[in-house]
Amino acid sequence: MENFTNSVLLPENLPEIMTEDFNQLDKRYLKIIFIRIAIFALLLSGGFIAFLIFSDVILPGLILAAIISGIVILIVYNILISLLGFPKKGYLLREKDISYKSGIIFYKQISVTFNRIQHVEVSQGILGKLFGLSSVKIFTAGGSASDLSIPGLITADAQKLKAFISEKISHHE
Numbered sequence: 769m770e771n772f773t774n775s776v777l778l779p780e781n782l783p784e785i786m787t788e789d790f791n792q793l794d795k796r797y798l799k800i801i802f803i804r805i806a807i808f809a810l811l812l813s814g815g816f817i818a819f820l821i822f823s824d825v826i827l828p829g830l831i832l833a834a835i836i837s838g839i840v841i842l843i844v845y846n847i848l849i850s851l852l853g854f855p856k857k858g859y860l861l862r863e864k865d866i867s868y869k870s871g872i873i874f875y876k877q878i879s880v881t882f883n884r885i886q887h888v889e890v891s892q893g894i895l896g897k898l899f900g901l902s903s904v905k906i907f908t909a910g911g912s913a914s915d916l917s918i919p920g921l922i923t924a925d926a927q928k929l930k931a932f933i934s935e936k937i938s939h940h941e
Contacts, residue, residue: 785877790858790869796899797920801850803895809843849873859918866906866933868918878916882936884908890926902926906933 816839820827827835853872860867867879886909892902902923905914921929 785860785867787869790860790867792855792858793918793920794901794922797901798850798854800895800899800901800920801854802847805843805846805850808846809839812839812842857920861929861932866916868916880906880908880916882933885933885937888930888933888937889914890923890930892923896923904929904933 816835849872853870856872856875857870858868860869864883865879865881867877869875869877886907888907889905890902891905896902900923901919902921903917903919904921904926906916906918908915918926918929
């Protein structure tokens with residue numbers, strides 16, 4: 769029979785996760801992000817231009833300038849956040865868990881222990897196929913959406929990561 773223990777752990781004794789230990793996403797993923805921003809910009813601008821062409825409403829110059837400025841500011845903001853935030857994204861594979869971090873304004877780090885993972889999948893969208901990149905999605909019990917998603921991985925690396933995690937979770941069953 770095991771003796772039950774529940775010792776106090778002090779914050780200074782907890783293991784640290786060093787930022788430099790995280791693996792960076794492939795730089796080609798930044799191109800995918802910019803293509804998505806460009807598509808968003810085209811749709812937003814195209815929708816506004818279509819509204820102006822097909823609408824009977826004539827906007828005063830000041831309102832028109834404000835809307836155009838708002839669209840430009842929104843697009844520039846998305847570009848800046850993507851450029852500054854990309855180096856902050858990364859994943860870390862450890863003995864008992866996997867972590868993903870992102871964010872510059874709102875920092876987020878998600879860690880999932882292998883014994884909580886139900887299944888793992890590799891997915892690849894149209895742009896991912898063009899650039900040879902995939903995402904690894906990790907699912908835990910009780911949810912239909914992935915609990916952790918790591919985008920921007922070279923497809924071969926994503927498949928290796930999936931195989932490694934699948935091997936880890938098969939030992940916990």
